[in-house]
Amino acid sequence: MPLFLPTDLSETLALLADHPEARIMAGGTDLLVRLRAAGRTPGTLVCLERVAELGRIEALETATGPAVRIGAAATITDLLRSDTVRQRLPLLHRAASAFAAPTVRNAATIGGNICTASPAADTLPALHVMNASVELASRRGARILPMPHFVTGPGRTALEPDEVLTGVVVPVPRIFTIHHFEKVGQRQAMAIAVVSLTAMLAVEDGRIRDARLAWGSVGPTIVRCPEAEAILRGSRLTLTALTEAARAARRAVAPISDVRATADYRRQVAGNLLLRLADLPGRKPGS
Amino acid sequence: MQDIGRRSRRFDALDKARGTEQFATDIYPPDMLWAGALRAGVPHGIIRRIETARAEKVEGVVAVLTRKDVPGTNRQGFVYWDMPVLCGTRVRHAGDAVALVLAESRRALAEALRAIEMEIEPLPVVDTLDAALADDAPNIHGLDTGNVLKAATIAKGDAEAGLAECDVVVEETFYTPAQEHAFIETENGVARIDDDGTLHMTVSTQAPFRDRFEIGRALGLDPSRIHVTGPYLGGGFGGKDGATVQCLLALAAMHAKGRPVKMWWNREESMLAGYKRHAARMRFTAGAKRDGTLHAVRCELDYDTGAYAHLGVEIMALGMEHSGGPYRLPHLEAKGRCVYTNNPVAGAFRGFGVAQVSFAFEGMMDRLAHALGMDPLKFRLRNAITRGERNCAGVTMTTSTGMEECLLRLRDHPHWKSREAWRADAPPFTRRAVGVAAVFNGMGYGRGLADYAVAKVRLTGSGRIRVYNGVSDMGQGNASTFVQMAGEILCQPESVMELVQPDTDRTHPSGSAAAGRTTYTYGKALIKACETLRDKLFNRAALMLFVDDGSGFAMIPGGVRHLPTGRDLPLAALAAMMHPDDRISMAEHLMPVTPEPVRGGEAFTLGFPHLLFPYAAHLARIEVDELTGRVAVLDYVAFTDGGRVLNPQNFEQQVHGSVAQGLGYALTEDVLTEAGVLRSTDLCTYVIPTSLDLPDIESHAVETIEHTGPFGMKGIGEVGLNGPLPAVASALYSAGLPMTRAPFTFGRVLAALEDDQPGTGSEAAS
Amino acid sequence: MIVFTLNGIGQRLDVDPTLRALDVLREHCGLTGPKEGCGTGECGACAIWMDGVTRLSCLTLAGQLHGRAVTTIEGLADSWDENEATDTTDQPPLHPVQTALAERGGVQCGYCTPGMTMVAAELLRREPNPDRAAIREAVSGNLCRCTGYHKIVDSIEDAAETMRKKR
Known part of the structure; x- marks a missing residue:
């Protein structure tokens, strides 16, 4: 069975156009596990690991301000070792550091994590709150979609059969002073998120000027909650305000029960995690 | 030199670090076939049809076997032969094997397994203890006693009257989950039948000698024509004690026309078909006097043995024997039931029945201490068993008994002394607590099953010392300790030592790697064998040096020295002179048992009661996150009485490893099933600790001398596992979170937090 | 091909x-x-x-x-340039991580050891001076069921020290 290892994008697109049965493999850490579970041999695969242009991480200036473009085949380890990501996209860096374990991060890619479209995908909430967009290419041309339009459901994306995700463009957040990420898993490594909260807050003179919140693993895709964000805007980082936002969050989420946790637990904790942002003695929010 | 007592590198460590040690999995004989089993997938049912024609036509398939191809009794098991090799009509759990395929490649094997057509008419699934014990429960094995494989009661004193005399009495029901061994090397082996009809098998097993009889009975083969080799195991923990691949692999070899066959369960199959620790339900009533004297315990223990018995009855017996804790307890009544269900098969696992009751009896100690307004450690200390007293089951402790000393040492530990300050210093949304547990674990097979070993040691023709180890080394390091013991007595460095791992042709039956007995029993035999060899060497040296007799000789590295004359004789020179048979020494040892009867103990024909016990006192410092319910164990300290320590490094390894496995049991590990169907199917959904989930583990030896043991040691492979669950539970209890169900998952702990403070968690929810 | x-x-x-x-x-x-x-x-x-x-x-x-x-x-051992220094016996050479795991009790059943060793050796090539937390993080994708990781971490710390001295 063929395994193609193209080295540039045009070769990749040609292979996809010529082999409609082919699957795209990036790091393989999810695809190969799923194929095994299904009791299937891999079939025709187009592997992206040698497409150099898909592995780059670069800072950009766009019309709307600075951004970072991350090639789809950049590994999670690449993200962690990138100064650009660490300095400009701290939330994505935090998410990457909570991703599986180093052995897996060396192979797993950001593009794979996006295309797997799991509600528990570690990088997705950060990409959502930072308003990232994905770049897609096929021999028919290229297009750009905002994250929420690309990931349409659990395991479902807007990717066409002949298309490949080439990268993700992440605007650099500027006004936000607090970058908070917390993943609840059954253990501290090699864990699948049971609930996660990603939050960016812009706090000025003790008041929240802007808030962006996203939850993982509590709905079919990443969950946002404009109502909770609105509650926080204009208020202080008090337990009272956060508790009210938490109530809104619990109404917004739509979790399921599975082998890892019950829906009730996920709902409860989705709200509870907001309280961690409280400005309390002995604890700095966002740290 | 590998002296006794010295911290030294294990004999097996370098080859393992090099990656050159050959485990059973690493054997790929030329021209070999792959064998694999089709699993029922249905927890309870009647096989109506198995159609193998399509599978047989898959390219590369050599044979597809079903029940009709099994020539012997088709029965496996230790005591109760209740487990079929291949199911014929009845399926009793989802992991039951119903067909066996031999193929040229893994891919052909997988394709053929998929091509077998199978119709199983489902029967009602018995998936809980209550379902199994219900009056109208489907009878899984057709016993007169329904699904109760065995019920028994043991007693000491009069629990009923004792409880009536107590000033405080507490009651509680505790639940523990099924636990997966999760050795990294899954069940596997290779086998071949040679031209003479002898079956040769190399298998990852804890009991190579017993395997021969297991295979022989199940398949109608002569055990003396079965040759089993047991290389180092990639972990065992009890899960490779009993037939795993053995009978299936032997059956495959019988249809392989002399070709070698390899069977290697993948992780998913290991989860599905491998043995588990018994889930248990334990109803306890315990009482104490106002002055802090533990007075009476009454308990009912139900062990879910799953679809087959394995060692379920013996495991339950140990649970009953330990149910009063390592305490001076005048009154005990323990009732036990070992119950069949359609759940995965439960069997031996480090802490054999005791890990379960340790949670319960220590939970009762915390509750009693609380009811008495007493410090929980002080309460344990006050009641700790000491030498010369009868233990909770009524057996007089005539041997080393270090429980009290372990607790005294723990009391002086800074983590215990500073517990209040540490607790008060908790960060926001965090509860801190320190918990303790006192545990013990009977050593050896107990009465009714001779716990013996036969050691053999040889001076090789080239003057080296070769130890023939008869007991599997699954990682616990007994083989290395045997080299150390032989080196000590014969005064030889590691470079002169050789080791033969268990092999039914070359080494001698010495029991299983189990029950904390391995180093103890074989070690005693080996010491005798080495002393005999040493004396023999002295006498032969006397011949060669023309002196009167062997007195006046001493062993020196590489040879012997005649002290009066200062003459040395190299081992190689002695070897050259000695007949090969003369260069061998053998000796045996039988572990002592107690002659003291336990009331009700006659219900158990074997494995009950015990005479020798290692003890341990454990401390856990934990943090509970109030927002998520996550429990983090930040510090862990273990004080262990294992008699004398032969190699501190190996001792600590056993403590660390058992604590780690016990913390997994306490925090996350749970073999989840739904209507008998496994939900924890792999190492993603069955959650064992990673390096980020465990703290550094402080291990302290509390050295007693076990006069019956080799160099004064006792086996500590199991006792360490019993501590973490009750120690963490004790910490949670002191944090206002009384837990009765393990593991302490974030969901259960969050629920407990909400119960404890209707203000905090649910305020946010309302 | x-x-x-x-x-x-x-x-x-x-x-x-x-x-x-x-x-x-x-x-x-x-x-x-x-x-x-x-x-x-x-x-x-x-x-x-x-x-x-x-x-x-x-x-x-x-x-x-x-x-x-x-x-x-x-x-692995051959990939480590400093090996001439330790190659004094007829035994095959060892990488310092292998030596340390064996000497410090980081090996029990030994089945996780090869994978653990490869990951640890890569860590020490990139980061000569990791603390215990960094070591635990690095091997967090390597499950060990025997050791509780404590002595594995000890061993890798030891190996790091050996390698720093040789540099």
Whole structure:
């Protein structure tokens, strides 16, 4: 069975156009596990690991301000070792550091994590709150979609059969002073998120000027909650305000029960995690 | 030199670090076939049809076997032969094997397994203890006693009257989950039948000698024509004690026309078909006097043995024997039931029945201490068993008994002394607590099953010392300790030592790697064998040096020295002179048992009661996150009485490893099933600790001398596992979170937090 | 045809490129150092290096080895330049991580050891002075059921010290 290892994008697109049965493999850490579970041999695969242009991480200036473009085949380890990501996209860096374990991060890619479209995908909430967009290419041309339009459901994306995700463009957040990420898993490594909260807050003179919140693993895709964000805007980082936002969050989420946790637990904790942002003695929010 | 007592590198460590040690999995004989089993997938049912024609036509398939191809009794098991090799009509759990395929490649094997057509008419699934014990429960094995494989009661004193005399009495029901061994090397082996009809098998097993009889009975083969080799195991923990691949692999070899066959369960199959620790339900009533004297315990223990018995009855017996804790307890009544269900098969696992009751009896100690307004450690200390007293089951402790000393040492530990300050210093949304547990674990097979070993040691023709180890080394390091013991007595460095791992042709039956007995029993035999060899060497040296007799000789590295004359004789020179048979020494040892009867103990024909016990006192410092319910164990300290320590490094390894496995049991590990169907199917959904989930583990030896043991040691492979669950539970209890169900998952702990403070968690929810 | 170097020696293999690299190494190349513990990337026992970077060989396909320099536990010691210094016996040379794991009790059943060693050795090449937390983080994808990790961390700390001294 063929395994193609193209080295540039045009070769990749040609292979996809010529082999409609082919699957795209990036790091393989999810695809190969799923194929095994299904009791299937891999079939025709187009592997992206040698497409150099898909592995780059670069800072950009766009019309709307600075951004970072991350090639789809950049590994999670690449993200962690990138100064650009660490300095400009701290939330994505935090998410990457909570991703599986180093052995897996060396192979797993950001593009794979996006295309797997799991509600528990570690990088997705950060990409959502930072308003990232994905770049897609096929021999028919290229297009750009905002994250929420690309990931349409659990395991479902807007990717066409002949298309490949080439990268993700992440605007650099500027006004936000607090970058908070917390993943609840059954253990501290090699864990699948049971609930996660990603939050960016812009706090000025003790008041929240802007808030962006996203939850993982509590709905079919990443969950946002404009109502909770609105509650926080204009208020202080008090337990009272956060508790009210938490109530809104619990109404917004739509979790399921599975082998890892019950829906009730996920709902409860989705709200509870907001309280961690409280400005309390002995604890700095966002740290 | 590998002296006794010295911290030294294990004999097996370098080859393992090099990656050159050959485990059973690493054997790929030329021209070999792959064998694999089709699993029922249905927890309870009647096989109506198995159609193998399509599978047989898959390219590369050599044979597809079903029940009709099994020539012997088709029965496996230790005591109760209740487990079929291949199911014929009845399926009793989802992991039951119903067909066996031999193929040229893994891919052909997988394709053929998929091509077998199978119709199983489902029967009602018995998936809980209550379902199994219900009056109208489907009878899984057709016993007169329904699904109760065995019920028994043991007693000491009069629990009923004792409880009536107590000033405080507490009651509680505790639940523990099924636990997966999760050795990294899954069940596997290779086998071949040679031209003479002898079956040769190399298998990852804890009991190579017993395997021969297991295979022989199940398949109608002569055990003396079965040759089993047991290389180092990639972990065992009890899960490779009993037939795993053995009978299936032997059956495959019988249809392989002399070709070698390899069977290697993948992780998913290991989860599905491998043995588990018994889930248990334990109803306890315990009482104490106002002055802090533990007075009476009454308990009912139900062990879910799953679809087959394995060692379920013996495991339950140990649970009953330990149910009063390592305490001076005048009154005990323990009732036990070992119950069949359609759940995965439960069997031996480090802490054999005791890990379960340790949670319960220590939970009762915390509750009693609380009811008495007493410090929980002080309460344990006050009641700790000491030498010369009868233990909770009524057996007089005539041997080393270090429980009290372990607790005294723990009391002086800074983590215990500073517990209040540490607790008060908790960060926001965090509860801190320190918990303790006192545990013990009977050593050896107990009465009714001779716990013996036969050691053999040889001076090789080239003057080296070769130890023939008869007991599997699954990682616990007994083989290395045997080299150390032989080196000590014969005064030889590691470079002169050789080791033969268990092999039914070359080494001698010495029991299983189990029950904390391995180093103890074989070690005693080996010491005798080495002393005999040493004396023999002295006498032969006397011949060669023309002196009167062997007195006046001493062993020196590489040879012997005649002290009066200062003459040395190299081992190689002695070897050259000695007949090969003369260069061998053998000796045996039988572990002592107690002659003291336990009331009700006659219900158990074997494995009950015990005479020798290692003890341990454990401390856990934990943090509970109030927002998520996550429990983090930040510090862990273990004080262990294992008699004398032969190699501190190996001792600590056993403590660390058992604590780690016990913390997994306490925090996350749970073999989840739904209507008998496994939900924890792999190492993603069955959650064992990673390096980020465990703290550094402080291990302290509390050295007693076990006069019956080799160099004064006792086996500590199991006792360490019993501590973490009750120690963490004790910490949670002191944090206002009384837990009765393990593991302490974030969901259960969050629920407990909400119960404890209707203000905090649910305020946010309302 | 898959062409790669394996522990410094050129290999040409005519196998299905969608076979797992782990199976090809073990069954075709006869290197059984890399172990299988789960087949799904959870346990790390199968870890090897591809161009000096740790990879899980159970989640790598044979075809992905093409053109790469592959190192397994069997070739790790030779990959460490300082080995002449320790190669004083007739025993094959050892990487400091291997020595330390053996000496400090980081090896029990030994089944996780090859994968653990490869990951630890890569860590120490990148980061000569890791603290215990960094070591725990680095090996967090390598499950060990015997040790509780404590002595593995001790061993890697020791190896780091040995390697710093030799530099």
